[in-house]
Amino acid sequence: METTPLTPYARLPRAHARRTILSSTVDAFGQAHWLLAGPERGSVYDALVVTVDDGRVHETRLSAVTARYPHVDALPDGGFVVADARRRGNADHVQVFDALGRPSWSFAVGDGIGHLLADESGDLWVGHFDEGVFGDDPLSSPGVRCWSPTGEAVWTLKPASEVEYVADCYALNVHAGTAWAYPYTEFPLLRLRAGRPVTVWTTPVSGASAIAVHGQGVALFGGYGGDSDRLVLCTLTKTSAEPYAHGTLVRPDGSAIGRRRVVGRGPRIFVQAEPYTAWEVWDLSAAE
Template sequence: MALRPHALLPRQYDHRKVLATTVDAWGRALWLICPDAELTPRPRTRPSPTPRRYPYDALLVTAEGGAVREQTLHAVTMRVIHLDALPNGRFILHGYDPGREPDRRNAQIYGRDGRRRRSFVMGDAVEFMMADRRNHVWSAYFDEGVYADPISCAGLVRWDSGGRQEWRYAAPEGVEYIDTVYALNVDDGVAWAGYYPTFPLLEVRTNGPTRIRKSPVAAPSGMAVHGEDIVMLGGDRRHDRLHHCRLTEDEVLLVEEAQLTLPDGAPLKQYAPPVGRGRHLYVRGASSRQWFVLSA
């Protein structure tokens, strides 16, 4: 099965200065660019762009269909790791502030005018941060935060779009707690997660009970969910493997497997953490320029 092209950052923008990128709940590709950034070497990974000075004005580029729009986010004080769009033209950023380590307010909300409205503490070691179209923000964590931070220890937390904590995961009796969230899918009013160590499929609805299903796929990297159908990417140390499954009341049943390729049939050698939005799974390779999509 082949991915389909979804969005491409135009060549007039320097992709080497992209701090963070995602696909939001409306299907728009977002790139946050720091015009005054330099590539910083990092151990065991590619060099990454780092702002030369703080605060800085960041350029937010949005691609929807064939249209590209620019917006400035003013006086950003963080090295941004995650971003997403909120309803009413707002945006949320997560990162860290190298100059103010004691200040742990590592999430910032920007208004339609591109100016900061609010900051709050989201916790340490955020693996995923995703928002939906109903004013919910979900943050999922990895082990360095789960074992050390009072917010991150839940593994999965939901906030309102103003930064107030609404819900946090507590594993029921007999179920392993979250060590690290490997895959997250956020749709309107629902989040799906697969987590270490036992990799159950966790379903959390804002207006209903939490459900946990036994899953045959260990360590998935992404998922797309549509009704009773779910497609999981990766797992079992096969990064390009697709697992087509069917949901029952208490488990995930494997139906068939396939190999995922690039649109031209070339192998999918590596990719950044995918973005799951309901039935769509958005994937990009090592470059931040291009997003592809797979639909369940």
Template sequence: MRHTARRTRDPTQENPPAQHTALVPYARLPREHHGHTVLTSTVDVLGTAHWLLTERPPQPGGELPPGELPPFDASVVSVHPDGTTSVTALAGVRARRPHLDRLPHGGFLVAASRTHRTTAGEQVQLFDAVGRETSSFSVGDAVEHLLVDGAGRIWFGHFDENPLGIRRWSTTGALVWSSDGADIPGLFDCYALNVTGTTAWACTYTDFPLVEIRGDGHDRRVRVWSNGVDGARAVAVHGERVAFYGGYTGHRDRLALGELTESTVERTDTGLLTLPDGLPPRRRRVVARGARIHVQAEPYTEWGVFDLGA
């Protein structure tokens, strides 16, 4: 039997102020690149932060259909956990509003969230370590999340305009695993996805259970915990502790903590997650890896981190 400390309610304070937890500065885009356009940014499975940059925003043109972009050149600026930086030039990027992640061999993957916003009909592009495109394939429309795991497999979470759920692909474009038939209740939209090692954690609409997907290949084990925190945009897990970040209107900055029981997530605390200076992030990107939730606020030049395991 597990015992946890519980807070007692102060009857004189019906609506106590929420506890604020400040993000810790994690990675910063070097100042010499601040004049470029940030197309997207992420933190990979090894903890390196990456920015996909262009000198100017890509513009439609030529004889392409309305809204499509001609291929353009971009660069990835990487800030490694030891503070060193590297730059990789990518030639012929096609994705509009792209997702980005690093591949284990040092190359990169760029994917469009919508299949109708790419040229040449291929949604996902793989680049080698010197920035040359090596292959491309499509995974389906409405990509909300893209994360590469420690084995180099590619996880996609889809939103409800194309409710494919959660899928895992190889770098050759083969579908390795799908959430179809995985008995995840109410999976119409993958709200939150966290990939660490070869394990994925998710929180999905409509029921918002906490989902663990573990194993390799097609033989993957799925475990589900019921959960009372709705609308979370990121989830972090450390042992039996869980953190959910974000929510619907009025709860965008919510940080809800909980503990795993046999079948449920029991909430233990709720507060707010702020930028290091104490302000709310407003427009932001969020990437969760293991016990960490990384948050990047506009203008998207700095990452902060909340570490559940710290």
């Protein structure tokens, strides 16, 4: 099986090495962000977002953060959204901060957040894992939803009519106004656009953790057990994703990836291996 190396993309400056990395992502515009906190973190704490954009570094201090298990992303106005993966009771667990790091408002999107990605307009696409889908929070039971940055429901997946079953959103890709989801149990590929019908393709791949899309091409990265670094390239037909190549993604030095975070943005899969200080990337559009 052919190995394909990732390419270095962005690195957290060494000056921040002593802080705890709470979360990290690559936003809709290609900027990498790290959410950092000091060793002493209470139920309400201050945090630092370090942004790396083509080698340039910017810092934003966030005040009164409440998320215990945070997801972070950037908004197009320079602000940030921080969401707690677990919602406590009826609490608002999504905080929006302005460009100066001040809390602006908060709202709820449902328990069990596995993925939270803002698009270029600032809308928030949220994919939930199984405890959110099957729990007692009705906001998360659809499995995939889109919210405005002020907490208004924009779009909701309707499993009964649009896809047979969603138990867990394994992968989510958001780019250029379109979201792509890959849910358990049947692992179809879903194209999601607010105000338009869902398009569904069957896939032959189980357990992937990231997807990349370019034209009629799709890449599925990850899998169960020994397939954790698997990369499957497919062509979209009318109803299915048909594989034409199999490979393995590796670190730039050729080593296995190990524990990682992943983010899908259009044709690119961003991978952040433990200890989560650097993002690396693979681009489907360059591979075709």
